[in-house]
Amino acid sequence: MQIIAQVLFLIALVAGIGFFVRNIRRVLRNIKLGREVDRTDNKGERFAKMARIAFGQSKMVKRPVSGLLHVIVYVGFVIINIEVLEIIIDGLFGTHRILSFMGGFYDFLIASFEILALLVLIGVIVFWIRRNILNIYRFLSRELKGWPKNDANYILYFEMVLMVLFLVMNATDYQLQLNGAPHYASEAGIVGSFPISQFLLPIFDGMSNATLIIIERAAWWLHILGILFFLNYLYYSKHLHILLAFPNVYFSKLQPQGEMDNLQSVTDEVKLMMDPDADPFAAPAEEEEGADPAKFGASDVFDLNQVQLLNSYTCTECGRCTAECPANQTGKKLSPRKIMMDTRDRLEEVGDIINTKGKYEDNGKQLLDDFILREELWACTTCNACVEACPVGIDPLSIILDMRRYLVMEESAAPNELAIAMTNIENNGAPWPYNQQDRLNWAKEN
């Protein structure tokens, strides 16, 4: 009997982790569809930034209520993993509380897990209330209708159930130890300390050991199966951020926020144009065999770089970016969160085509127009509020800028007034129609 449980456990574990690995490989494959970008410099600074922002949650607490609740759930999640380690060992070897040899320290660990589980439970319930009952601006946007809203709630329900199962498991285990049930009772006396689940004991009053074992085993199995299911749910959910937030912050931009990259392909052309020795009739330099001609800016996910695509998978849809966006606050269509969600949705669509057909085949859609509207792109003031607000180092502005570059340099599709300003810059060296020769007139005026 025991051996069957162990084998079943092994199968569940291997299947759960195997499916997870397959999905993570798909995410990585999709991210690699983007252009390469070198972010291997300044390793020390990158690690420090990751430690501070992803591990240390320094930007989460800028909004104290959600920030603090998030820290509790996050710390709970990280620390309770030690308990998961014990569950896995017990499951594989049929042991009971294998780590209890640590004695007093083990009691301390279990006690802290219990307190964390309760705090997580409270945190998750407050999160649910915030999302579903309080009318918080960030959670009311049009891009949060349907799946994104349900996804967020499913996660919350899931965590509630997991925490309750954990406490039920501990309570019944404790009762079984008190009853001196075989396998549960230890020569060392009671192992573990149960400051929270002890209050559940009255529920199990008068139950036989057999019933208690069934409840304990059920809670134990559901808990670990739930965790394995949760692991595999990540891929389909905004909850992927719990893994990707770390690499995402590591690879984020280190330069000042105001610095936007200079396109090298443009630099090459400008140099050629300004070179007095260049032969205007020379044949264009031979392109590498099979290389695509350089495209300016981005109209689809393939034109974005790998960090931008990683950004889209990391986005938690928290909407702090959108809440800070001046365009969004004044009722314009732009929502930086939607830019990130659209990018991921399009990338997922491309990934699905590759999964079914083996390679990408044009489905007549692209990121521009089919997902992100021009009106959204032109509403951006490039103020960097969205970049500043993101707790995990996402840069929606860089995507907006790359798409504007495509509109202007590939399609000449700038709004008319901007096109006029650009012509003025080109002809007069100023966005207004004044002559460059009049630049110093102010000095002569009183």
Next chain:
Amino acid sequence: MAEALKVPTMAEYMAEGKKPEVLFWVGCAGSFDDRAKKITKAFVKLLHEAGVDFAVLGTEESCTGDPAKRAGNEFLFQMQAATNIEVLNGYEIEKVVTACPHCFNTIKNEYPALGGNYEVMHHTQFLKTLLNEGKLKVEGGKFKGKRITFHDPCYLGRANGEYEAPRDLLRKLEVELVEMRKCKSNGLCCGAGGGQMFKEPEPGNKDVNIERTEQAMEVKPEVIAAGCPFCNTMMTDGVKGTNKEDSVAVMDVAELIANAHDL
């Protein structure tokens, strides 16, 4: 009538075989916009007051390309940058000061990769160093005790992390510095960046500058201080929109200092 300002150009310096300590990059707004020209003049007066050896490029200056770049025209931006860098390098410029955060950001952060390496300062940073060195004396004056709030320009604040230089200058004027609910790294844009200055906004409930002006009005200021010619225009329009232009002034930090001492 006050006599015209003395504004030396790089070409004049070159002709005399001399180099100024610093180049004052005036920018398009500072050169052509009637409101921004007043900021330019106020800053020049302060430079004279502090005895700074400076010059401008004058007719040799051209748009840095900031609005073009942020509107997506990388090509035009780099053409502008290449031309400007050629001029700046030709004069062997080492230090640049500008009253426009957009010019500041572009020359400081985006020109180096294209061959333009200079020490670039925003005018509030430069004025602060002049104060610290004792070259410029600022204390109290006309604005002492007045309620003033500072609107952070995105391209000075969030884009480059400078929040304190303009505030330090205002403190020197012994004003009552009050902060808006959204300030420093959480500051709200005036609505002009990214090329928006030159186009109508997309449809929405209200314009960004109105929203920002309302936030400023919440703290009941006598003066809204700005550090950017575009912010200045946007906030001035916003104040007019609320019919408060008689009681609330919008002034650049440089203007406040120059006016405080009747320069």
